[in-house]
Structure formats: C-alpha cells, structure tokens
Amino acid sequence: MFVEQGVKAQDRNVQIPGSLRFRIKFLFRLKWFIHSVFPYSGVMVLLLLLGKRNRVNFPIAALMRPYLSTFLACLQSGLFVILLIIALTVNPLWAGDAAKVPTFDSLTQSGLEHYYSLEYDQAFKEFQKAIDLKPDDPKAVNHLLEAVLFSELYRHDALDTSLYTQQSFLSSKQITLDPKVKQQIKDLADKALSLSEKRLKSNPKDVEALYARGVTKGLHSTYLALVEHAWFASLRNALGSRSDHEEVLKLQPSFVDARTVVGIHNYVVASLPVAVKIMAGIGGIHGDKKKGLDYLAEAGKAGGESSVDANVALGLFLRRESRFQDAMGVVHHLVEQHPHNFLFALEAANLLKDSGKKPEAVAAYRNVVESCKQNKFPSAHVEMAYFSLAGVLRAQGQYAESIQAYESAGNATTTNNELRQRALVAAGEVSDLLTKRDDAVKEYRAAIALDGSSPEADLARKYLNKPYREH
Structure with missing residues (x-):
C-alpha cells in the first residue's frame, strides 16, 4: 500500500530521457514474450536493464506500477538468478555502441586510413598508440616512420608523379627538412632496424621480422635519395630491402x-x-x-x-x-578506395592528359581544383592542379585561361618555390605569345624574386632580354 501511494504521487512528474524512449517502447513490446517464456520475469528484465544496468536516474517505479505484484512474486519464486543471466546476456543488443578498447590491429588500420587520406597528423597519433601497445614490434615503428617521412615529402611536393615519369628528379634540389624531423626519421629507422635484428638473431627465418627489416631499409633508401641525394647509400639500402623480401618469398611464397x-x-x-x-x-x-x-x-x-x-x-x-587504359583502371580503383586523397585524384587527371584526352583532362583538373575549394581533400596542394591545368590549356591554345591558372599556381602559399617559379616563367612565356610584353616582364621579375640562383631565374633573365618565342 505504501509503495502504491508513493507511485501515485510521482506519476505526474516522471520524465524519461529522450535517448531512452525508443528502448522503453521496444522493451515493453517484448515484455509479453519474455513473460510467456519465463513467468514473472518481464518486470525484472526491465528493472535490470532500465535501472541498474543503464543507471537511469528517474522514478522507475512509476513505470513499473502495473507489474509490482509480478515483481514480488518473481522474488519469491527464486527466478532472480535466471533473470539476471538473461539481462546480462541480452544487454548488448540495446546497450548502444559502448566505447571499445582499441587494439593494435584497429589502431594500425585506422592509422593507415588516415595516412592514405593524407591526414598525417591523425595517422601519427594512431601509429604512436599502436607503438605504445606493442613497443617491440618493428612493424609499428615502420608505420610511424613512413608517415613522418612521406608527410615531409608531400609538404615539399616531392610526391608529384610527373617527377618520376622522367629523370628530372635526379637533378632536382635537395629537400630541406627541419633538423628535428631529420633526427626523428633517423631515430625511428634505427629503432625499427634494431627491433627486427633482435628477432632475427633469435630466429633467422622469422618472415615477419625479415619483411619489417626490408621495409625499414626501403624507407631509408627513399629518404637518402630524395632528401640527402646520397645515391650510393640509397642503392645499398634498396638492394638490402629487395634481398630481405626475396628471402621472405622463398620462405613463405x-x-x-x-x-x-x-x-x-x-x-x-x-x-x-x-x-x-x-x-x-x-x-x-x-x-x-x-x-x-x-x-x-x-x-x-x-x-x-x-x-x-x-x-x-x-x-x-x-x-x-604508355599503357594508359590499364593505368586508369588501377588509379580509379585507388580513387574509389581513398576518395579524400588529393594525389590520387590528381593522378587520374594526369593520365587523361598523357593519354591525349586533353578536354577530359581539363575537366578533371577543374574538378580537382573545385574539390580543393570545397575542402574535400585534406591538406590539398592545389598549386599542383593549377600548374597541370595551365599546361593543358596552353597546349590547346587557350592562352588567357592558361595564364590565369599559371598565376594561381605561382602565387600559391606553398614551400615549393621551384613550382612557383616554373609557373610564373610559364605565365610570362604565354604573355609573350600574346604580345603582352608588360605582363610578361612582370611575371619574369616575380619569378626571379623568389630565388635568383635557380635555373628558372636564369631562364627568366633570358626572356627579360629577349621575348619568348615558340620554336
């Protein structure tokens, strides 16, 4: 009687959190089924789920009023343990997405997803957490090493594939990295190598350790070639990487x-x-x-x-x-897998250009530029897209539009002064073709102002003395 009166007094003041309304409704609809399978059990399941298990802070007794007699009978019948087991078993069905403890594999996968979306800061964090879980795993260290190295290469536009379809990268300027970053790369490479060597001393046929050591040597080779221009040291590491991975394939094809x-x-x-x-x-x-x-x-x-x-x-x-159709199939797959990767989208446009599909290439480059403006690509280097777009427009004789695109690349806020100079000199060349000499002179002088010691600056000085003419 006392309980009944207390319930009546609280009926009007019951406030159910909105996030639980659908659960309550669903549970009451299931009550008849639970009750029929285990007599007197419905109220206990509801009480456990809505009360203790979910820590709901509201007068639950008001909701339970029609079932209080059933509840008391349930306690007397000795079904408490059975009902508790049921509640604990089925609770995950509606407990919501509880916070999951990240595993090494989940952190690695998340880090790779960020890495291939060029979201390097997020990748750093995930890979570091993976290292914290398995500090002795060389694979974990390799992931962070790769992310740090390639974030710097990307920042300096050294991942432009047009550099590697020719031999020009061999004579390109060395990439200047912050000394702290260079030391971090060295430390990570040394650590990964040490961890692999330690495992291989215990078991020379440890394929995971062999593979990890090969990856470390490959990354170090990339660093030595593109950052230090230490070609022979790079070659030694590259050969070591290949040797390790060939051994892996012998041991485990x-x-x-x-x-x-x-x-x-x-x-x-x-x-x-x-x-x-x-x-x-x-x-x-x-x-x-x-x-x-x-x-x-x-x-x-x-x-x-x-x-x-x-x-x-x-x-x-x-x-x-020049197998452009095959290449397009591969690159389109990459774009589908990683739609936020600026470089993959740019490469798809590059393939259209190189295959001679210039109108389609113009449309693709414009789409990349527009996507950059809409922030669809994290940390996009839009100047690369502008420069490539300008080149295609120039090849099609669309000179005025070409100059605009070159100027957008040349005036971009980027650390890549080499690309900016090339863009400004090219804008001057096209202006000369249109006999807009004053505009051309302005472009050449802007290029020289960026770096007066570069080959592009020498070319600009040449055209200051004599207007550019196509051969």
Whole structure:
C-alpha cells in the first residue's frame, strides 16, 4: 500500500530521457514474450536493464506500477538468478555502441586510413598508440616512420608523379627538412632496424621480422635519395630491402606483401639506361619489367597492407609504359578506395592528359581544383592542379585561361618555390605569345624574386632580354 501511494504521487512528474524512449517502447513490446517464456520475469528484465544496468536516474517505479505484484512474486519464486543471466546476456543488443578498447590491429588500420587520406597528423597519433601497445614490434615503428617521412615529402611536393615519369628528379634540389624531423626519421629507422635484428638473431627465418627489416631499409633508401641525394647509400639500402623480401618469398611464397618491393625493383632495374643496366648486371643486379609489373598487380589485388603502395607503383609504371587504359583502371580503383586523397585524384587527371584526352583532362583538373575549394581533400596542394591545368590549356591554345591558372599556381602559399617559379616563367612565356610584353616582364621579375640562383631565374633573365618565342 505504501509503495502504491508513493507511485501515485510521482506519476505526474516522471520524465524519461529522450535517448531512452525508443528502448522503453521496444522493451515493453517484448515484455509479453519474455513473460510467456519465463513467468514473472518481464518486470525484472526491465528493472535490470532500465535501472541498474543503464543507471537511469528517474522514478522507475512509476513505470513499473502495473507489474509490482509480478515483481514480488518473481522474488519469491527464486527466478532472480535466471533473470539476471538473461539481462546480462541480452544487454548488448540495446546497450548502444559502448566505447571499445582499441587494439593494435584497429589502431594500425585506422592509422593507415588516415595516412592514405593524407591526414598525417591523425595517422601519427594512431601509429604512436599502436607503438605504445606493442613497443617491440618493428612493424609499428615502420608505420610511424613512413608517415613522418612521406608527410615531409608531400609538404615539399616531392610526391608529384610527373617527377618520376622522367629523370628530372635526379637533378632536382635537395629537400630541406627541419633538423628535428631529420633526427626523428633517423631515430625511428634505427629503432625499427634494431627491433627486427633482435628477432632475427633469435630466429633467422622469422618472415615477419625479415619483411619489417626490408621495409625499414626501403624507407631509408627513399629518404637518402630524395632528401640527402646520397645515391650510393640509397642503392645499398634498396638492394638490402629487395634481398630481405626475396628471402621472405622463398620462405613463405604466400606472403604477397613482399612482392611489392621485389616488383618495384625488378621494374626499375629493367628500365635503367643500357650502359647502367650492364654495370648493374656485372654487380649481380638484374631486373625484369614483366615480372615487376606482374608482382605489383598480384600484390595490389591481394588487398594486403602493401596493396595500396603496389597499386600506386603499378599505376605509375603503366603510365611510363604508355599503357594508359590499364593505368586508369588501377588509379580509379585507388580513387574509389581513398576518395579524400588529393594525389590520387590528381593522378587520374594526369593520365587523361598523357593519354591525349586533353578536354577530359581539363575537366578533371577543374574538378580537382573545385574539390580543393570545397575542402574535400585534406591538406590539398592545389598549386599542383593549377600548374597541370595551365599546361593543358596552353597546349590547346587557350592562352588567357592558361595564364590565369599559371598565376594561381605561382602565387600559391606553398614551400615549393621551384613550382612557383616554373609557373610564373610559364605565365610570362604565354604573355609573350600574346604580345603582352608588360605582363610578361612582370611575371619574369616575380619569378626571379623568389630565388635568383635557380635555373628558372636564369631562364627568366633570358626572356627579360629577349621575348619568348615558340620554336
């Protein structure tokens, strides 16, 4: 009687949190079923779920009033333990998405997703958390090493694929990194290598450790080549990377991720100039283009951890081979997988340009520029898209629009003064073609002001003395 009166007094003041209304409604609809299976159990399940289990702070007795007698009977019947088990078992069905404790694999996957979306800061955090969980795993350290290195390469526009379809990157200026970042890269590489070596001392046939060591050497090779221009040291590390991954494939042929590095090296060596290739052959270094492309295709289709890298390399090499249709298929797959990756979208436009589909390329570049304006690409380097767009417009004789695009690239806020200079000099050249000499002089002087010691500055001075003319 006392309970009944208390319930009546609170009826009008019951306030149910909005987020729980759908749960309450759903549970009451299920009550008849639970009650029929376990007599007197419905109220207990509701009480456990809405009260203790969810810590709901409202007068639940008012909701339970029609079932109080059932509840008391339930306590007397000895079904409490059974009902508690039921409540604990079914609770996950409506407990909501409780915070999950991140695992090494989930952190790694999340980090890779951020990495391939060029969201480097987020990738750093996820990879560091993975290291904290497994501080002795060289794979975890390699992930952070790769993210730090490639974030710097991207910041300096060193991931522009047009550099690697020619030999121009061999004579390009060294990338200047902050000394602290250079030290971080060195420390991470040393740590990853040390962890791999430690495992290999215990078990020389540890394929995971062999693979990790090969990855570390490959990343160090990239750093030495693009940042330090230490070509021979880079070559030694590249060969070491290939050797480790070939050993992995001997020990475990199904380890498809190891085919990525081996495939890249086979293609690159086979693509060297004849004289260099002969010297490499004398040193025991051989390559095979077909084998390289086949390995990359297999690794890309396997969907392993190196599959994205394999497809990036495959798309680039197919482009160099003028197999544009095949390359487009690979790159479009990358774009679908990682729609926020600016470089993949830009590469799709580059392929249209190189395949001779210039109107389609113009549309693709404009779409990339517009997507940058709408912030669809994290940390997009829109100046790269503007520069490529300007080149296609110029080739089609759309000079006025070409100048606008060149100027957008030349006036961009970027650390890549080399690209800005090239854009400003090109804008001056097109202005000369339109006999707009004053505009051309202005562009040349702006280019020289960025860096008076560069080859582009020398070219600008030449055109200041004599207007540019097409040959």
